[in-house]
Amino acid sequence: MKEILREIGMIARALDSISNIEFKEVELTKGQYLYLVRIVEHPGIIQEKLAEMIKVDRTTAARAIQKLELQGFVEKKDDDTNRKIKRLFATEKGMQAYPLLKREGEHSDSVALAGLSEEEADMLFQLLQRVRHNIEVDWEFVKKGNKRAY
Amino acid sequence: MKEILREIGMIARALDSISNIEFKEVELTKGQYLYLVRIVEHPGIIQEKLAEMIKVDRTTAARAIQKLELQGFVEKKDDDTNRKIKRLFATEKGMQAYPLLKREGEHSDSVALAGLSEEEADMLFQLLQRVRHNIEVDWEFVKKGNKRAY
DNA sequence: ATAATATTGTTGTAAATGCAACAAAATGGC
DNA sequence: GCCATTTTGTTGCATTTACAACAATATTAT
Numbered sequence: 001m002k003e004i005l006r007e008i009g010m011i012a013r014a015l016d017s018i019s020n021i022e023f024k025e026v027e028l029t030k031g032q033y034l035y036l037v038r039i040v041e042h043p044g045i046i047q048e049k050l051a052e053m054i055k056v057d058r059t060t061a062a063r064a065i066q067k068l069e070l071q072g073f074v075e076k077k078d079d080d081t082n083r084k085i086k087r088l089f090a091t092e093k094g095m096q097a098y099p100l101l102k103r104e105g106e107h108s109d110s111v112a113l114a115g116l117s118e119e120e121a122d123m124l125f126q127l128l129q130r131v132r133h134n135i136e137v138d139w140e141f142v143k144k145g146n147k148r149a150y
Numbered sequence: 151m152k153e154i155l156r157e158i159g160m161i162a163r164a165l166d167s168i169s170n171i172e173f174k175e176v177e178l179t180k181g182q183y184l185y186l187v188r189i190v191e192h193p194g195i196i197q198e199k200l201a202e203m204i205k206v207d208r209t210t211a212a213r214a215i216q217k218l219e220l221q222g223f224v225e226k227k228d229d230d231t232n233r234k235i236k237r238l239f240a241t242e243k244g245m246q247a248y249p250l251l252k253r254e255g256e257h258s259d260s261v262a263l264a265g266l267s268e269e270e271a272d273m274l275f276q277l278l279q280r281v282r283h284n285i286e287v288d289w290e291f292v293k294k295g296n297k298r299a300y
Numbered sequence: 301a302t303a304a305t306a307t308t309g310t311t312g313t314a315a316a317t318g319c320a321a322c323a324a325a326a327t328g329g330c
Numbered sequence: 331g332c333c334a335t336t337t338t339g340t341t342g343c344a345t346t347t348a349c350a351a352c353a354a355t356a357t358t359a360t
Contacts, residue, residue, distance in 0.1 A: 002255040004271065005165055010286070011281055017207075018288060058339080064316080086338090105155065113154070115280060123277070131274070180347095208309080234309075234355040235307090235309085236309080322342105324337100326335100327337085
């Protein structure tokens, strides 16, 4: 019954592909939108947590954020007490790009959920959250170099 | 309510990441497993259709398959009547790798669906299929260079 | 049958991705 | 307080990804 996971993969790649094409309009290259929206929505988040949240390699996140900073979409601020971490914030430019990202996301959402009733969409969300919780345990396990048995 | 799409993105990236790490064991590098399983399951498929099926750029699929061929996992065969297309088939080596890919997929599946009843898993699958159908229309539209209005 | 368009496949190039390895600060155990 | 471990961040390198542009065959329209 692993069709479920294949469906998820197909949907995710299609959506990501669409977003990447559409966000060129605001000078965002492949993947950058993922980070920017979350930084806007979680001001002060650090990149390590952001990578975990997005489920992407730490070093990939590092470079994506580096580029966002270079382009002036976000800025890194030193923490008052912890000298190691750098807190991330959207700049004015980042904030200005946000509404488009939000609108696009909502549009894709409405396209994706077309024909589903409110209850169905709700049920889908609940189920997906549970799946995500289940799978993120394994993701962290495997990412840390451990081996799953099967 | 676009949390649904974010959940899907998180799950897909986590799963893909896990698979990529686990399939190094059989010399498959990033993404290759996607193509190989589908070629095994759809003998004679052509790469254009495969790219559509997976929802990946045609040229990305071309190179992934090229590499699979070079490594001896699949072979391209000329079609009898159509001189342009090349039909894809798994080789003996490809077939030998398949059981592991299948087992891994099933394991991830059972992990992902842990705690869901049969009915819930079923419902999830049905809903995801509908979402996928909805979104693939837009994917093809945007991929072909058209612009969505929103 | 011919011309116009669509399909399928390839290659050049630029960029993102992720692993390995490293460094430095923070945290936890004793 | 001190040492071991964990967390956080970075860079070098190899690979994948995708866009652009092209070529060749197939399909459709006239």
